[in-house]
Amino acid sequence: MAAVEPSPSLFTGPLGAVETNPTALKLILGGKLRELRVAAGLDPSAVDVRLGFSRSKTSRIELGRHGCKPTDALALLDLYGVAGDERVTEFVRLVEQSRRSDWWRSFSDVLSDFFAPLVALEGAAATIRTYEPFYVPGLLQTSAYARAVIQSGPARLYSHDVQRRVDLRQERQRQLDQKDGPRLWALIDESVLLRTVGGPQVMRGQLEHLAAMMQEPRITLQIAPLDVTASVGVGTGVTYLRFALGDLKDAVYIEHLTDSTFSQKPQVVEQYRDMLDRLGACAQTPRQSLALVQERLARL
Known part of the structure; x- marks a missing residue:
């Protein structure tokens, strides 16, 4: 499994005011997790099995329909080869933001x-x-x-x-x-x-x-x-x-x-x-x- 190349951020640019919109954040975070999964050469069902998720949980997270817990985010990032740096800290912070009520x-x-x-x-x-x-x-x-x-x-x-x-x-x-x-x-x-x-x-x-x-x-x-x-x-x-x-x-x-x-x-x-x-x-x-x-x- 190929690790993701390090970069200052997992995102294309600063999210700005979008950080105050939980629904938008869920979509952005889900889309990024999908990109990382595809780069890692895994399909959603394989991720569900590897991490002990319920059926289709990975797909629902990627579509922004299922709130991602910080622990789930850490497990997913680790599985996709992203771990132990500021990108993880930023991602988990945004996950916590996305869990607020709209x-x-x-x-x-x-x-x-x-x-x-x-x-x-x-x-x-x-x-x-x-x-x-x-x-x-x-x-x-x-x-x-x-x-x-x-x-x-x-x-x-x-x-x-x-x-x-x-x-x-x-x-x-x-x-x-x-x-x-x-x-x-x-x-x-x-x-x-x-x-x-x-x-x-x-x-x-x-x-x-x-x-x-x-x-x-x-x-x-x-x-x-x-x-x-x-x-x-x-x-x-x-x-x-x-x-x-x-x-x-x-x-x-x-x-x-x-x-x-x-x-x-x-x-x-x-x-x-x-x-x-x-x-x-x-x-x-x-x-x-x-x-x-x-x-x-x-x-x-």
């Missing part, structure tokens, strides 16, 4: 399983790119607009559940205010401006907020005219997460009628990134988009 778990009562992967990782992204065909993106919604959107859904919700969902949306927005928070590049369909959600007063407040957010240097918003969205062929909401770290793969979240798809498969991610690129190239510029928002405000 902030969003306190909203598990109102957070659907299919939405959780996006919420879990968007704060770790360098850039969030999103396209919304029906509503203002959740990261740019006012609380009143968000409440109206949530109440318009098919499920009849108690007022407490509605407020919890609004609170979750606002908590997600706070990640944009962090020092190392993600940049937001949002594309919205022109029809979103014409759809008076929650009544004129709520819509006016939302458009005023949107105009203010468009002045923020880390936020870019473009309006996609109706003929553009028809030609590009976008029929659903899409969010693309671009990570600055080579140890964490980019991801895409695609909305459907009753559920969604979250994928980090390169071919899927590339397809939707290309779609967002084409849509952004055909959409109104940020300055033109601001003028459209202000024009709509004047008519309300």
